[in-house]
Amino acid sequence: GDSVTQKEGLVTLTEGLPVMLNCTYQTIYSNAFLFWYVHYLNESPRLLLKSSTDNKRTEHQGFHATLHKSSSSFHLQKSSAQLSDSALYYCALSEVISNYNVLYFGSGTKLTVEP
């Protein structure tokens, strides 16, 4: 079945350093969509990025990710971490983009950015 792996459960960085959160996935569907959601404490999880296009960089709010189907990866990156980036980050997969595509989430990475 479909699955998403986020190896790092906790990442702690100093402000200003680059961010890279890993995401790999397994699916039999060649047109699967990959997503990054960010979840701040006591708020709703919010969509950060999405992609289904191989080798195309997608960007939003300073974050970027590139879907690499050859390695089944969709790593989240940012050039310079900010204190406000501290949150839980989830990578998720949907088999096809349709009205009822269930999201399969990774276990999440808690990012803490320190001064």
Add this chain to the structure above:
Amino acid sequence: NSKVIQTPRYLVKGQGQKAKMRCIPEKGHPVVFWYQQNKNNEFKFLINFQNQEVLQQIDMTEKRFSAECPSNSPCSLEIQSSEAGDSALYLCASSPGGEQYFGPGTRLTVL
């Protein structure tokens, strides 16, 4: 920003009690999902609806949960007989077809 409304934000129940939570999807979104996020922050899909019809649900939901999305009323998810292992954050998401927009969740504690 998401306009999905979930009530109550916090719910405390004893084992064996019913636990009911509600979700108002964003206007114009015909599809509603319920997910359970456990204490390890892991998400589990529970059930989804398109308009008032159930599209998919897992076994646990079929056996122990009651869910509906009536027209012109909030969607609801009810655990018929709460167990300690049901303590979690229950997230509702609505979709216009594609992306999902989440509410803030109902945090259920079963004592």
